[in-house]
Amino acid sequence: xxxxxxxxxxxxxxxxxxxxxxxxxxxxxxxxxxxxxxxxxxxxxxxxxxxxxxxxxxxxxxxxxxxxxxxx
Amino acid sequence: xxxxxxxxxxxxxxxxxxxxxxxxxxxxxxxxxxxxxxxxxxxxxxxxxxxxxxxxxxxxxxxxxxxxxxxxxxxxxxxxxxxxxxxxxxxxxxxxxxxxxxxxxxxxxxxxxxxxxxxxxxxxxxxxxxxxxxxxxxxxxxxxxxxxxxxxxxxxxxxxxxxxxxxxxxxxxxxxxxxxxxxxxxxxxxxxxxxxxxxxxxxxxxxxxxxxxxxxxxxxxxxxxxxxxxxxxxxxxxxxxxxxxxxxxxxxxxxxxxxxxxxxxxxxxxxxxxxxxxxxxxxxxxxxxxxxxxxxxxxxxxxxxxxxxxxxxxxxxxxxxxxxxxxxxxxxxxxxxx
Numbered sequence: 001x002x003x004x005x006x007x008x009x010x011x012x013x014x015x016x017x018x019x020x021x022x023x024x025x026x027x028x029x030x031x032x033x034x035x036x037x038x039x040x041x042x043x044x045x046x047x048x049x050x051x052x053x054x055x056x057x058x059x060x061x062x063x064x065x066x067x068x069x070x071x072x
Numbered sequence: 073x074x075x076x077x078x079x080x081x082x083x084x085x086x087x088x089x090x091x092x093x094x095x096x097x098x099x100x101x102x103x104x105x106x107x108x109x110x111x112x113x114x115x116x117x118x119x120x121x122x123x124x125x126x127x128x129x130x131x132x133x134x135x136x137x138x139x140x141x142x143x144x145x146x147x148x149x150x151x152x153x154x155x156x157x158x159x160x161x162x163x164x165x166x167x168x169x170x171x172x173x174x175x176x177x178x179x180x181x182x183x184x185x186x187x188x189x190x191x192x193x194x195x196x197x198x199x200x201x202x203x204x205x206x207x208x209x210x211x212x213x214x215x216x217x218x219x220x221x222x223x224x225x226x227x228x229x230x231x232x233x234x235x236x237x238x239x240x241x242x243x244x245x246x247x248x249x250x251x252x253x254x255x256x257x258x259x260x261x262x263x264x265x266x267x268x269x270x271x272x273x274x275x276x277x278x279x280x281x282x283x284x285x286x287x288x289x290x291x292x293x294x295x296x297x298x299x300x301x302x303x304x305x306x307x308x309x310x311x312x313x314x315x316x317x318x319x320x321x322x323x324x325x326x327x328x329x330x331x332x333x334x335x336x337x338x339x340x341x342x343x344x345x346x347x348x349x350x351x352x353x354x355x356x357x358x359x360x361x362x363x364x365x366x367x368x369x370x371x372x373x374x375x376x377x378x379x380x381x382x383x384x385x386x387x388x389x390x391x392x393x394x395x396x397x398x399x400x401x402x403x404x405x406x407x408x409x410x
Contacts, residue, residue, distance in 0.1 A: 007076075010076065011075055011076060011079070014075075014076060014079040014080065014083070015079060017079075017083055018079050018082050018083050018086065020252060020288060020291075021083055021086035021087065021090070022086060023287070023288070023289070024086075024090055024288075024289075024290060024291055025086050025089050025090050025093070027289070027290065027328060029093060029094065029096075029097045029326070029327055029328045029329075030097065030326045030327055031097045031099050031100075031327065032097055032098050032099055032100055032101070032102070032324070032327045032329070032331055033099050033100045033105060034326075034327075035309070035310075035324040035326055035327040035331060036100065036101075036102040036105040036106065036324075036331055037105060038307070038309065039102070039305065039307065039309070039310055039324070039331075039352070039369075039370070040105060040106055040109060040370055042305075042306070042307045042351075042352060043109075043351050043352050043353045043369070043370060044109075045351075046306070046350065046351035046352070046353075047351045047353060049350065049351065049394075050349050050350045050351035050353060050354075050394055051349075051350070051393075051394050051395050051396075051410065052115070052117070052349040052350070052354055052390070052394060052395075052396070052397065052410060053112065053113070053115070053349055053351060053353055053354060056395065056410055061120070061395075061410065062140070062156075062157050062395065062396075063120035063121055063156065063157065063395070063396050063408050063410055064120055065120070065121075
């Protein structure tokens with residue numbers, strides 16, 4: 001690659017980098033306190049439906065090996 | 073001043089601006105906000121099933137949307153599709169290249185994808201009379217590290233060539249190319265609404281992309297090494313990353329910054345894989361040290377561990393119904409826990 005082509009590639013890359021940073025600089029941000037509160041709220045609302053958190057009764061556990069029962 | 077110098081000055085100025093804007097909204101820590109929340113219960117999960125059948129290291133696993141079937145990929149050159157309720161193998165798909173690094177299943181359950189050092193993503197129809205190769209997606213210039221189907225007609229791929237790509241499976245052609253990372257892309261995850269996805273790369277950053285227009289919307293920094301694993305928090309408003317720097321981080325999309333970090337001075341093994349329980353409260357992370365640690369996502373405390381593998385845990389997944397967690401390892405076994 002000629003050095004002229006290489007330097008124009010570098011400039012093109014630098015232009016793209018600046019363009020991307022402009023996009024990222026322009027977004028709206030919410031406060032970490034609000035973001036954290038919302039995530040906590042989500043966990044709280046969904047906790048009771050989370051089987052790995054709440055535990056799974058043996059009768060509803062599709063992965064538990066079912067042992068044969070004998071009726072005495 | 074030459075154009076390069078002007079551009080560099082502008083780039084540095086913008087980075088400083090972004091850092092200041094993030095600091096301006098950084099009014100507290102999640103640890104402080106979560107201090108009033110009850111601790112998650114000590115999580116003791118039992119190994120319910122061990123799926124045996126692969127003959128070499130397992131590199132990937134993906135649950136079916138039916139919560140029962142699962143595909144796994146091994147460098148023994150096979151994809152296996154399992155019925156996890158019985159532990160039986162339902163299909164075996166021989167791979168042209170055994171250097172597989174990832175696999176995925178379409179939401180319909182009809183198609184599976186795999187790829188690796190062959191730089192290709194191979195799509196197979198497993199519901200045909202015998203598993204049939206539908207497409208070989210061949211345009212990446214580096215290894216295929218990850219893939220996720222959006223439907224039977226579209227798939228997203230992440231590659232060692234530093235790009236991600238959206239493919240049209242009807243034509244086999246690239247629809248959108250996502251370019252911005254400056255290191256190998258190692259992982260990707262799709263948002264719950266499928267309008268965006270996130271990627272993690274060897275440049276230590278995670279990027280949020282618009283699926284349709286290919287634009288990078290946000291970049292998350294802070295890790296000091298390769299990001300190997302990435303997952304969305306179930307609300308879609310935060311992402312969790314796992315890295316070779318031995319830590320996990322939670323980035324909130326709306327605050328545009330890291331809001332929590334999961335690390336332990338005693339842990340000096342890289343994170344290979346990450347998955348969350350259905351409420352988002354528990355983070356399951358696979359590490360190079362053969363274990364999977366369970367973290368409380370809000371309080372950033374370790375609340376459990378899954379041990380039982382004899383080699384690195386390379387992949388991990390929780391089905392959509394949240395009823396269990398599967399770990400896949402270089403020891404050639406998959407284990408299901410709940």
